[in-house]
Amino acid sequence: MYSEKVMDHFRNPRNMGEIPDADGMGTVGNPVCGDMMNIYIKVEDNRIVDIKFKTFGCGAAIATSSMVTELAKGKTLDEAMKLTRSDVADSLDGLPPVKMHCSNLAADGLHEAIKDYRKKREAEK
Numbered sequence: 426m427y428s429e430k431v432m433d434h435f436r437n438p439r440n441m442g443e444i445p446d447a448d449g450m451g452t453v454g455n456p457v458c459g460d461m462m463n464i465y466i467k468v469e470d471n472r473i474v475d476i477k478f479k480t481f482g483c484g485a486a487i488a489t490s491s492m493v494t495e496l497a498k499g500k501t502l503d504e505a506m507k508l509t510r511s512d513v514a515d516s517l518d519g520l521p522p523v524k525m526h527c528s529n530l531a532a533d534g535l536h537e538a539i540k541d542y543r544k545k546r547e548a549e550k
Contacts, residue, residue, distance in 0.1 A: 430492075492516050
């Protein structure tokens, strides 16, 4: 049912945890399935230099959270905003159709963290 990559990211999630002084934080959830994600980013020179996640959810939700952090780390904010749910799912060698909403959450969480960062920066001006 799940690819080996999904199982690897579920068993050995990358970048799990919080960034207490995060520059941006995105919180997303799906009340239907109960998955909740927090994505934290640190930004330097318009680039994501650190990213962490805390996810409450199924194995696919944890795996997609882990993968989106791997995909986004080191990217500029504009590059990271272009990451899609398909990018996340494809990087995990696919997800079962009933779990595609998990990759949607992971990409959305990243985008929300970037929007939060940009909103804070605008408020500082």
